[in-house]
Every structure is written in structure tokens, then in C-alpha cells.
Amino acid sequence: MSDSRTFGLTFKEVLLIDSTTIRLFSDILKGVGRNPKGAGKKKRGLKVHMLIGPVQSVGRFFKITEAKMHDKNFLKSLELISHSMIVFYKAYNYYHQFAVWSEKQVYFVTRLKKNAVYTVTEVNRVHYRKKGKAKVLRDEIIELEYHPEDSNGKRQLNIYKKLQLRKVCYQDEKNRYY
Secondary structure, eight states, X not given: OOHHHHTTOSSSEEEEEEEEEEOTTTTTSOOBXXXXXXXXXXXXXXXXXXXXXXXXXXXXXXXXXXXXXXXXXXXXXXXXXXXEEEEOOGXXXXXXXXXXXXXXXXXXXOOOOTTOOOEEEEEEEEOOOOTTSOEEEEEEEEEEEEOOBOTTSOBOTTOOEEEEEEEEEEEOTTSOBO
16 A cells, blocks of 8 residues: 555554464464365464554564464454544454443444444445445444443443444455455
8 A cells, every 4th residue: 555545544544464374383283163065174273363553564563373273363462543434354243342342432443244244224325336436335323232242341241232234235346256
């Protein structure tokens, strides 16, 4: 992302999150997930989670875990200032953390998982598609339910809380929808 893209933003900082798996220690560390087709081996090794600014090429925060650790657990490690903007992919979806950030005015951009269950409470805008042009198609306020966590990080399965989020659907110039 170039410097000019961040000029004039009202966010105090814009940060990106991603991870990669290093298979160097795959014989020692436990595997994760389902057995994939083909070789039938689970993901083993180390996972490196990184927080980076959009302009710098040096990470601001790293965490190294076993590859079996779910990506969303990395979000608990972050200490972010109010009015930050964080961008990450959908493996990091973690509704309890989203609620904590919303209270602290920390903003985030990610994609919803396909199986996300939510209710549209308000439609801000609906646009029509134009072939070959990037365009926002829908801008909605959605509400979803999640199980909050106690102080030890354990989900309280008997309690549901509601979280309001903004959902923006768009079409890129290649007619792909997000």
C-alpha cells in the first residue's frame, strides 16, 4: 500500500495481520485439523503470526506458535489503541474479540465466513452492478449472536450476546463478489 493511500485517514494507525506455517519441525510438533486428501498428513510445524503496518516492511509484533493453534487466538495477544484499523482474513474471525474491540473503538476489516449466521437490521445502500467496474453493492448493518468468554477465556455456552457490525458487499473490476 503506498503512502498516499493512508494520507487523510482518520485512523490513528492501520495494521495488517497474517500468518504463515513453517514446516521445519513437522516431525516433532502435533498436527492440526482434518486429514487432507493425498498424503493424508495434518498441518505440522510452527505458525508465525505477524502484525505489520501497510507501508513498512518490518513487522511490529510477532507470535510463534504450533501450527495447530487456531489463527483467532493470536488476536488475544494484541494491545491496540483506540481508532486503529486492522485488516485480516476470515480465519481470524472471533466475535468475542470483535465485541471487545468495538467497545474500545478499534475498527477492523475482514470477510465473513460462508456459514456466518446474522440478521440484517438496516440497509444503508443498495447499488446496481456494472460490468467491468468495481462497485459497492450493499452496505448493511448486521447483528449476530456470540458466546462471551469469562476472564479465563472460556466460552460461556449458556449466554448469548449480540454484536452489531457493518457489512459491505462489493464487486471488483473482474466481476468477483465479496
